[in-house]
Amino acid sequence: MTTIKVREITKKFGSQLAVNKVSFDVEPGEIFGLLGPNGAGKTTTIRTILDIFKPDSGEVDILGGKMTEEKKNWIGYLPEERGLYQDINLEICLNYLARLKNLDAAEASQRINSMLKRFDLYDHRKKKVKEMSKGMQQKAQLIITLVHDPKLIIIDEPFSALDPVNTQMVKDLLREERDKGKTIVMCTHQMHQVEELCDRLVLINQGAVMLYGDLDKIRRGYSGQDVIIHPLGGLPADLPGVEKIEPFNSSFRIHLNPQVSPQQLLKTLVERGITLERFEIAIPTLDEIFIQVVTSKGAAQ
Amino acid sequence: MTKFWLVFKHEYLRHVKRKRFIFALLSIPLFMVFLMGVPIFAALLSTDRRPVGYIDLSGLFTDAQPLSENRNGLFSNNIKMLPFTAESSAREALEQRDIQAYYIIQPDYLASGSVRVVSEEAVDSSIHRRFSRFLLSNLMSAEDASVRERILQGPQMILRTLDSDQKVDSTHPLAFIVVLFSGVIFMLVINTSGGYLLQAVVEEKENRTMEIILTSLSTDQFMAGKIFGNLSVGLTQMVFWLIMAGVTGFFALRTFPDLANLGINFSFLVLMAATFLPAFVMIAALMTMVGATATEAREAQQIAGLFTLPIVVPFWFIAVIMETPNSALSVGFSLFPFTAPLTLPLRSMVTNLPAWQIALSLGLLVLAAAGAIWLASRAFRLGMLRYGKKLSLAEIFRTRS
Numbered sequence: 001m002t003t004i005k006v007r008e009i010t011k012k013f014g015s016q017l018a019v020n021k022v023s024f025d026v027e028p029g030e031i032f033g034l035l036g037p038n039g040a041g042k043t044t045t046i047r048t049i050l051d052i053f054k055p056d057s058g059e060v061d062i063l064g065g066k067m068t069e070e071k072k073n074w075i076g077y078l079p080e081e082r083g084l085y086q087d088i089n090l091e092i093c094l095n096y097l098a099r100l101k102n103l104d105a106a107e108a109s110q111r112i113n114s115m116l117k118r119f120d121l122y123d124h125r126k127k128k129v130k131e132m133s134k135g136m137q138q139k140a141q142l143i144i145t146l147v148h149d150p151k152l153i154i155i156d157e158p159f160s161a162l163d164p165v166n167t168q169m170v171k172d173l174l175r176e177e178r179d180k181g182k183t184i185v186m187c188t189h190q191m192h193q194v195e196e197l198c199d200r201l202v203l204i205n206q207g208a209v210m211l212y213g214d215l216d217k218i219r220r221g222y223s224g225q226d227v228i229i230h231p232l233g234g235l236p237a238d239l240p241g242v243e244k245i246e247p248f249n250s251s252f253r254i255h256l257n258p259q260v261s262p263q264q265l266l267k268t269l270v271e272r273g274i275t276l277e278r279f280e281i282a283i284p285t286l287d288e289i290f291i292q293v294v295t296s297k298g299a300a301q
Numbered sequence: 302m303t304k305f306w307l308v309f310k311h312e313y314l315r316h317v318k319r320k321r322f323i324f325a326l327l328s329i330p331l332f333m334v335f336l337m338g339v340p341i342f343a344a345l346l347s348t349d350r351r352p353v354g355y356i357d358l359s360g361l362f363t364d365a366q367p368l369s370e371n372r373n374g375l376f377s378n379n380i381k382m383l384p385f386t387a388e389s390s391a392r393e394a395l396e397q398r399d400i401q402a403y404y405i406i407q408p409d410y411l412a413s414g415s416v417r418v419v420s421e422e423a424v425d426s427s428i429h430r431r432f433s434r435f436l437l438s439n440l441m442s443a444e445d446a447s448v449r450e451r452i453l454q455g456p457q458m459i460l461r462t463l464d465s466d467q468k469v470d471s472t473h474p475l476a477f478i479v480v481l482f483s484g485v486i487f488m489l490v491i492n493t494s495g496g497y498l499l500q501a502v503v504e505e506k507e508n509r510t511m512e513i514i515l516t517s518l519s520t521d522q523f524m525a526g527k528i529f530g531n532l533s534v535g536l537t538q539m540v541f542w543l544i545m546a547g548v549t550g551f552f553a554l555r556t557f558p559d560l561a562n563l564g565i566n567f568s569f570l571v572l573m574a575a576t577f578l579p580a581f582v583m584i585a586a587l588m589t590m591v592g593a594t595a596t597e598a599r600e601a602q603q604i605a606g607l608f609t610l611p612i613v614v615p616f617w618f619i620a621v622i623m624e625t626p627n628s629a630l631s632v633g634f635s636l637f638p639f640t641a642p643l644t645l646p647l648r649s650m651v652t653n654l655p656a657w658q659i660a661l662s663l664g665l666l667v668l669a670a671a672g673a674i675w676l677a678s679r680a681f682r683l684g685m686l687r688y689g690k691k692l693s694l695a696e697i698f699r700t701r702s
Contacts, residue, residue: 052515069519077516083509088315096311100304100517144513 001064003028003152003183009048009058011041018044020207021058026185031178033194033201033215034187037294041207042187043080046154050077063152073102076150080157080187082141086130090121093129094143101148108147115143119169134161142170146177153177156187171197191286203293210293215286222289225256226282227265232275239268251278304518308526309533316497316534325493326538330545352381353428354391354403359410365439368431380428382435395421404432480650484616484643486542487577492609494535494581495588499602501531502592502681524589524678532585572659573646579666580642584608586673593677593684611639615647626652635662638669 004026011019019041026032036042047053049060051067063071085093091112098108116122119139124132129140138161145153158174159167174184174197188194194201195215203211211218229235230251237245241260246253256265262281269276284292316322357363367382383400385391391403402420409415416436418424434453441449505511514523591604615622615634622631626648634644635654641662648654 047512050512050516052512072517075516077512079509079512081509081512083511083513085504085510086508087504096307097513097517099307100514102304 001028002026002061003063004049004185005059005061006045006049007059007061009045009055009060011044011048011053011055017207019048019055019204022202022204022207022209023058024202024209024212026183027200028183029178029181030199031174031184031186031197033198034185034204035189035191035194035201035290036204036210037189037290040204042204043156044207045204046156046185046187050075050154073148074151076145076148076153078141078145078153078155078158082137084129084137084140084144087128089126089128090132090140091116091125094140094147097144098147101150103148111147112143115147119143135163135166138162139166142173146173150182152183152185154185154187157190158186158188159190159193189290191290195286203290205294211289218289219283219286222292223281223283225258225260225262227254227256227262228252228278228280228282229254229269229276230278231269232277235274236272239265241265253282305522305526308518308523309530312501312527312530313533316531317537322534326541329489329542330549333545333549349401349425350380351399351401352383353424353432354383354385354394354400355406355432356385356388356391356403357406358408359406360408361410362406362436362439365435366442368435368438380431382432392419395419402428406436480643480647481616481619483573483646484613486539487581487642488609488612490535490539491581491584491612493538494532495584495609496602497534498528498531498585499588499592501527502589503595506593506684520678520682524681528582528585528589528674532581535581569646569649572649575663576642576645576666579663579670580612580638583638583666583670583673584612586670586677589677590673590680593680608639611637612642615640615643619647622647623651632658636665638666641666 002025006022006024008021008023009019010017010021022041022045034042034045044053048055049062051060051062060067063074085096088096094112094116095105095108098112099105103111113122116125119142121136121139121143124136129137132140142158145155153174155174158170162170171193174186178184186194186198198215200214201211201218202209228248228251235245235252239254241257241264242254243257244255246255254265256262266279269279355362357365362384365382365384383394385394385403388403388405391400394400395403401422402418402424405417405419407413407415407417416432418429437453438449441452444452505514587608591608595604618630618634621628622634622644625631631644631648634640635648635658645654645659645662
């Protein structure tokens with residue numbers, strides 16, 4: 001069963017088209033990246049999936065059908081607009097929100113205590129929420145997202161406001177949840193986090209899908225004619241089919257002309273007896289793909 | 302349903318447990334005690350309880366009987382009347398400060414009714430009234446006691462009309478004070494719980510908790526929990542104040558036995574409750590709507606004032622309503638949902654309300670309350686995710702959520 005099916009959803013706010021015929025699927029047990037620059041329509045898409053907004057057209061299936069009150073208990077959501085009741089103490093706030101996810105009083109308090117300890121917040125549980133630092137509030141928000149052991153976790157910018165130690169902890173936590181069979185949708189524009197964590201992704205820009213599919217396949221699809229070579233000796237200047245050679249760290253980055261494949265270059269190098277320490281197809285980073293897609297609209301088509 | 306109770310409990314306890322709430326709860330009764338207690342205390346201190354004297358020059362009151370005393374409270378001034386034979390001895394007593402004043406009943410009293418008063422300081426008018434009663438009752442000493450009493454009291458008129466069994470009693474002006482007092486209490490409770498509600502909705506927006514809430518339970522459950530939770534805070538206040546008022550009333554009755562027959566009857570209280578409750582819900586829902594459309598608490602508070610203002614409008618026209626309770630203005634006020642809660646009970650004190658007016662007025666109030674709730678829940682769904690943006694009234698009606 002596909003966890004989330006989004007079919008051609010469109011949502012307008014006044015005359016502004018926020019989401020335009022967006023479609024994608026999220027499969028069970030994967031970490032799925034929902035990417036896009038600021039204002040691309042990520043949050044609107046998520047709110048539509050969660051039935052906070054009704055789409056103007058199109059359909060969303062979540063956990064095998066329409067959103068119901070019962071399904072809300074199986075979903076953990078970390079919204080982009082972080083929100084906790086500021087004026088009450090952390091423990092009361094967490095317990096109230098956990099109980100709204102249908103946990104009984106004893107279970108809620110037991111789970112919250114163990115999570116507070118894991119997140120290093122246990123000593124702060126009697127503090128008012130507004131007295132805590134941004135990072136602490138973010139961790140508290142993550143507790144709310146995960147406390148009821150949801151089947152589907154949707155997190156919007158999970159690493160903002162976290163220091164490297166806590167970022168690592170959250171990453172470990174997300175991997176742990178995936179290993180338990182949870183489905184995770186991660187919404188972000190921090191590409192290196194996506195590269196590290198996500199299996200598949202969709203990239204939205206100006207309300208429309210630009211890229212969609214398996215992370216590795218997308219990156220390979222964007223690998224052009226570039227090769228990275230680290231020879232032990234020097235590199236001859238007259239290699240056939242080479243358009244440009246530029247130093248890349250201690251290696252060289254070679255731009256091939258479109259008629260020459262990397263295999264042909266490798267063959268030539270071997271024939272010339274050049275000793276190689278490294279020969280690598282230069283797969284672009286997601287950052288590079290992102291910038292390329294976003295700055296030249298429609299590059300994916 | 303269980304989530305509704307969670308929200309209800311959370312909202313209720315959040316306010317009730319606060320120091321601010323307890324302070325507000327106690328401050329009103331303390332204020333009232335202070336407001337009423339100080340003048341009473343001052344009056345007690347300044348009341349002159351010395352007897353008054355009289356010299357009968359007319360010969361009509363030679364063996365006058367003292368007034369029969371049927372009142373015994375803190376303020377009943379059973380001042381003694383001492384007969385003097387000559388003005389010189391009365392003046393001496395006055396100078397000795399044994400009496401506070403003396404009356405000289407003139408020889409032609411029967412024809413002219415003339416009585417002279419001599420005192421060092423102004424004498425309380427109640428003592429003059431008492432002395433008049435004393436004279437009158439003795440003039441009529443030949444009459445039967447019950448006849449005498451009736452003549453002194455005057456008739457007690459009760460107005461009844463053919464189409465209603467309501468009674469209007471002419472002799473208890475204090476009942477108006479009760480209506481006014483209830484109106485003020487109503488305003489206070491509406492303002493405080495409306496304020497709590499408004500704050501509770503705006504807080505949700507300011508804390509940006511809406512998305513968490515919307516993905517945990519339905520807006521209907523959430524709104525119902527919030528509205529009833531916060532209204533219960535107001536009701537708690539009201540019940541507490543009513544208990545305090547009851548306790549005060551109990552002591553007041555011991556102090557002022559006259560208050561016992563105010564002319565407040567059960568149907569009046571029912572009418573009051575029947576108009577106040579839907580009005581309460583209506584204002585609360587409108588406050589919620591304002592909370593959902595405004596961007597910050599302060600702004601919302603200002604707009605909310607607009608809703609409570611029309612409630613007090615009948616107070617400005619109170620003289621008109623009392624004098625012409627069946628005029629177009631009075632009837633209009635009792636039909637308009639905002640002014641009905643004060644006008645209807647007020648009019649019921651002075652006239653017989655036709656049944657259709659009561660039914661129409663209550664019907665309109667209930668409709669207005671239901672409409673306000675509808676508006677509020679729409680505004681809430683539409684407005685809550687617009688941080689920093691306003692929601693216009695037109696959008697509430699037009700947009701599909």
